[in-house]
Amino acid sequence: VIIVAGGSGSRMGLQIPKQFVVLGDKPVLMHTIQAFYNADISNIILVIPSSHKEYWNDLREKYSFEIPHVIVPGGLFRSASVSNGLDAISEEDAVVAVHDGVRPFVSRETITRAFEIAEQDGASVPYLDISDSLRKIEGITNKPVDRDRFKTVQTPQCFRLWMLKKAYKIPQLPSFNDDATLVEMLDVPIKLFKGNQENIKITTPFDLIIAETIISKLQEA
């Protein structure tokens, strides 16, 4: 798995980037890494900005965090970060997942299914249903659309290695941030599967409040 944690935390209004915020007993990013390790994914590549590496190493020491992982420097955009992560994979044939560092609550089942489906079908992405009504903006007006036909998608997005490598050779917009959309340009169909609702992306202060609740419920259980 390539775990991408390049955020500067500017949207959080916090001093430290959100992947380093402590949730329960350790920083967000350690929960994320542990989720994959617990799901028997031991080949973990962490992509962080070079400027964060020393801080991360200090955190690892402080929290006695022992799960092995390879650290790769991030790029200016997410796509460059994923690309750097891909370059760090030595295998010729493999299944690779790309996961947001700020999604610490991905379940073991979501991870396992992502890898199983990609192994079989080439490309897998977890989705969730939309519970509110949905409208589409059209210029200055808007119209209702059938929410059952739309799904939000999360990570891990999982692919056969050659596909993702090939997709990242397509000239692309620098701000590209959805790997499935890129792989799809190779005419590879994306297999959606139901993800887990707790697998939120921690972006806003509200998300962080929700995250604190999830962690305390998980630690009770």
Place this chain on the structure above:
Amino acid sequence: VIIVAGGSGSRMGLQIPKQFVVLGDKPVLMHTIQAFYNADISNIILVIPSSHKEYWNDLREKYSFEIPHVIVPGGLFRSASVSNGLDAISEEDAVVAVHDGVRPFVSRETITRAFEIAEQDGASVPYLDISDSLRKIEGITNKPVDRDRFKTVQTPQCFRLWMLKKAYKIPQLPSFNDDATLVEMLDVPIKLFKGNQENIKITTPFDLIIAETIISKLQEA
């Protein structure tokens, strides 16, 4: 405001319907009613199934809940419930909001803006941005869509009274559950405005966990 609370709670896996679940110091539905009362909306119509009326009256006594409201019996479908609520309004000219009973965290600002915009433009609906990537299901395949062009919408949905009354005279599908979509059939444009992120609809056990966190944060503040 017409507050619709007709749910049977069957999706919650709980003994009591979700509008009656206690959050913090009182049941969900009392928080919802209070939100409108605190936003200076004192004409409150509560639509609940006839079979829940006695239970509701017992709760009101138990929690010494004094905010005045008119109780109207619900119908088999949400549309029938809203229609019954409309029949209980004696004014000829007014602005009316329809709100889900299980959205207790609607903010004062969301309520105020809903009424102000509907007063001026006829029809208003709060929206939120979608933070995950979005895909559209097309048969057995799916494709990416631009999430910035799609918004989830919540309640209160607010309208000039004559519009909503007229819309509810259109023959409709019994399971119709979005008032804005109905009003739009009259060629009335719907004005969207940004809602508040805490204004979740409590539907699943996970939502209830989130709701418990929001209530405790609100009570700290």
